[in-house]
Amino acid sequence: DAMVIQNPRYQVTQFGKPVTLSCSQTLNHNVMYWYQQKSSQAPKLLFHYYDKDFNNEADTPDNFQSRRPNTSFCFLDIRSPGLGDAAMYLCATSRGLAGQETQYFGPGTRLLVL
Amino acid sequence: RKEVEQDPGPFNVPEGATVAFNCTYSNSASQSFFWYRQDCRKEPKLLMSVYSSGNEDGRFTAQLNRASQYISLLIRDSKLSDSATYLCVVPRRGDSNYQLIWGAGTKLIIKP
Numbered sequence: 566d567a568m569v570i571q572n573p574r575y576q577v578t579q580f581g582k583p584v585t586l587s588c589s590q591t592l593n594h595n596v597m598y599w600y601q602q603k604s605s606q607a608p609k610l611l612f613h614y615y616d617k618d619f620n621n622e623a624d625t626p627d628n629f630q631s632r633r634p635n636t637s638f639c640f641l642d643i644r645s646p647g648l649g650d651a652a653m654y655l656c657a658t659s660r661g662l663a664g665q666e667t668q669y670f671g672p673g674t675r676l677l678v679l
Numbered sequence: 680r681k682e683v684e685q686d687p688g689p690f691n692v693p694e695g696a697t698v699a700f701n702c703t704y705s706n707s708a709s710q711s712f713f714w715y716r717q718d719c720r721k722e723p724k725l726l727m728s729v730y731s732s733g734n735e736d737g738r739f740t741a742q743l744n745r746a747s748q749y750i751s752l753l754i755r756d757s758k759l760s761d762s763a764t765y766l767c768v769v770p771r772r773g774d775s776n777y778q779l780i781w782g783a784g785t786k787l788i789i790k791p
Contacts, residue, residue, distance in 0.1 A: 605687065607766065607781035608723065655722055664711045664770035664777040665730065670722035 568592070569671035571656050577677045578646050586641040586674045588656030594669070596662055597639040599631060600655040602673075608655055614639060615662060643676075651678045680705060683769050685782040692757055693790055699753040700785045702767030712750045713768040714741055717784065723766055727752070754787075762789045 570589045578584040588597065596615050600608035612621045614633045628650070630642040643650055653673045659666040684703045692698045704712075711730050715723040727734050729750055733742040740753040754761055767782040 605783065607683075607783045609781075610779070653720075662777055664772065665728070666777075667713075667725050667728070668723075668779070670724065673722050675720075 569656060569658055569669055571654075571671035571674050573674060574672060575675050575677070577679060578643075579679050580648065581645045584643050584646055584676070586643075586654050586656075586676070588639045588641070588671055589637050590656075590658045590669075590671075591637070592658055592669060593636065594658035594660050595636075596659045596666075597633060598657040598659075598668065599629075599639070599641045600657065601650075602653045602655055611641070646676070646678045648678050651676055681782075682706065682771070682780045683767055683782040685765075685767055685785045687783060687786060689786040689788050691788050691790060694757060694759055696757055697753065697755045698757055698787065699751055700765065700787075701749045701751045702769075702782055702785075703747075703749040704767075704769045704780075705748065706769065706771055706780075707745075707748060708772065709769050711770055712741075712743065713779075714750075714752050715766040715768060717764045717766055719763075726765070757789045759789050759791060762787055 572587050598613040599611045602608040611625045628644050632640045653675050655673045656671040657668040659668045682705050714726045716726045717723040727741050729741045738755045743750045764784040764786045766784040769780045770777040771780050
C-alpha cells in the first residue's frame, strides 16, 4: 500500500546532540511537510517542500533544518535539541498546495530530549 | 482570537448517543474545511472534507454555517471506537498557495 513512513518511531537524544528524523513516501506526492505536535496542541507546521522548493514558516527556529534529496525522502535535522523540542514530529504529504488537498500523515516520531 | 477555535473537551458520551461539537473560524473567505481524527499517540487521519454546506458519511455529518463562521461535526450512534481527538482544519489562502490552520482539537470519550 502507498504510504508515508517515518523512522525511527521513537528517538531519544541528549540535550544539544544533533538528531535527524527521516520520512519517506510511496505516494509520489509533490509536497512534503514537517509538523511539530506537543501534547493537547494542534500540529504546528515547521516547513514544507514543494518539489525542491523549500518553504520555511516564519516562526520556525533556526535550530530546525530540512533536506529533501529526492521526491521520496525528506529529513528533519535538529541541530541542538533543547528540552522544549521534545514532541511528536509528524511528516505529511499532499499532491499539491491547493486548499482542497488532503494531507496524508506518517505515524510520527516521538522525540525525547534528556 | 485564534483563527480556528475548538472546545478542547473532553466530551464524555455514552455509547449509542449522538454527539456534536463545533469549530469556529475567523477568516470569512475560507471555502473548504476538513475534520481530521487523531487517536492517542497516533497521527491525524482525514475524516471528512467540507466544500459546500455540508457532508455526510455514514454516522458522521459535517455542517457548515457560513453566516456564523463555524463548522460542526455530528456523530450518531456513537461507538467506543469513536473515542479520539477531532481536529478542525481550515485552509488559509496565501500569495501562491494555501496554509492549513489547525485547531487544537476536541477530545471525545465514548463510555460503555
